Amino acid sequence: MLTLNLIGAGRLGKSIAQMAQQSGRYRLAAIYSRSLASSTAAGMWIGAGEVVAQLGDLPSADLWLISVPDGAIAGVAAELAELKLVKQGAVAFHASGALAADQLAPLAAQGAYCASWHPAFSFADPTRAVQTFVGTLCALEGDAKAVAILSEFTAAIGGCAFALSSEAGAKVAYHAALSMAANFLVTLSDLSLKTAEQAGIAPEIAQQLVLGLIRQTLNNIDSLGAAAALTGPIVRGDAATVAQHLAVLPPATQAVYRALGVATVALAGERLSHPATINQLLRAKD
Incomplete structure (x- = not known):
């Protein structure tokens, strides 16, 4: 069973983490958010995952979902790289609709497989999202290995993955x-x-x-x-x-x-x- 770390405990992140946990294919290892209260609430809602107070306290994991606002993605990636938390061969991915995988360049430089993964879905209500996500199209872009692994991840939670062009500007x-x-x-x-x-x-x-x-x-x-x-x-x-x-x-x-x-x-x-x-x-x- 592959492990997943969640960074960012908002509606999208906790919805995806719960679906991954429920799939039986993935285990939510840990949750980190700038707000400990948000992380704790997400952990209770999901019913899984260790809540950590510091980014550096996150354990090793196979997959790292960075579910934070667009403007914070590059900073989180840089901080993870500085802490050397994401091991070589792990998959790091963010869920921005507009930004590409290059936001995670510091992690790619350390041997992680990096991608952007965006579900065309509204997560306004996480409970309803988990119940109705099946069949959702999810756009993938980035390292070929990451795209392949995340295609399997998407299928496991009920989505349908498709790859975007690697041309500049395609994600936007x-x-x-x-x-x-x-x-x-x-x-x-x-x-x-x-x-x-x-x-x-x-x-x-x-x-x-x-x-x-x-x-x-x-x-x-x-x-x-x-x-x-x-x-x-x-x-x-x-x-x-x-x-x-x-x-x-x-x-x-x-x-x-x-x-x-x-x-x-x-x-x-x-x-x-x-x-x-x-x-x-x-x-x-x-």
């Missing part, structure tokens, strides 16, 4: 893709709801209209692909309707409509017979 591009999908969809939904209310639609009805259409659209993207799922006035080349939309939107919302409209014209491609007309309208300065 991955995180930007997730941010656009998760964050901008929320923003766009809010703008749609406000525009529906501008039409005099009651908020509860607006919610049903907008969210219902979003669900239908996501289903269409899933079954048809993004380009084929496009509907509406832009893909139809209906410049008159687009102009009417722009005329009633407040400036901030209109700016979003124009920017996304131009991207929609590009996505529509050959389905749009006269893209120049729509593009000119969308790019026009009032």
Whole structure:
């Protein structure tokens, strides 16, 4: 059975540690956090792992999960390297969505296999996270040996691992893709709801209209692909309707409509017979 040390006792870290412990393939050896109270609470919640008060008190382990804020990862790696805690051949990995394995360079220099490992999952509620994690896609990037070992780790806790490109900027591009999908969809939904209310639609009805259409659209993207799922006035080349939309939107919302409209014209491609007309309208300065 492989051993795991957890550094950082937040929601993600303690959720992953508990799933690893429950898998029967891994034993949580120890937990360290800057806050001893957080470490103690995590240990009680997980039901395993020795709680240590100092980083230097962590025992040897096969896997080291560094689950701390992005800005602290490099510092923790440097401190671990200075203390020579991570032995040659051990796997050290962090769970940042945007940062790559190079944050752990001091440990790699000492012979550890280093990687970044990011589950595309929200850990807002650890109890629910443990219950619903199965099937979650987890992005891996870094040393080939670490990627192989962490692919097995991912499968053991119910996730599905996939490898990112080793090209510079690939990890950031991955995180930007997730941010656009998760964050901008929320923003766009809010703008749609406000525009529906501008039409005099009651908020509860607006919610049903907008969210219902979003669900239908996501289903269409899933079954048809993004380009084929496009509907509406832009893909139809209906410049008159687009102009009417722009005329009633407040400036901030209109700016979003124009920017996304131009991207929609590009996505529509050959389905749009006269893209120049729509593009000119969308790019026009009032």
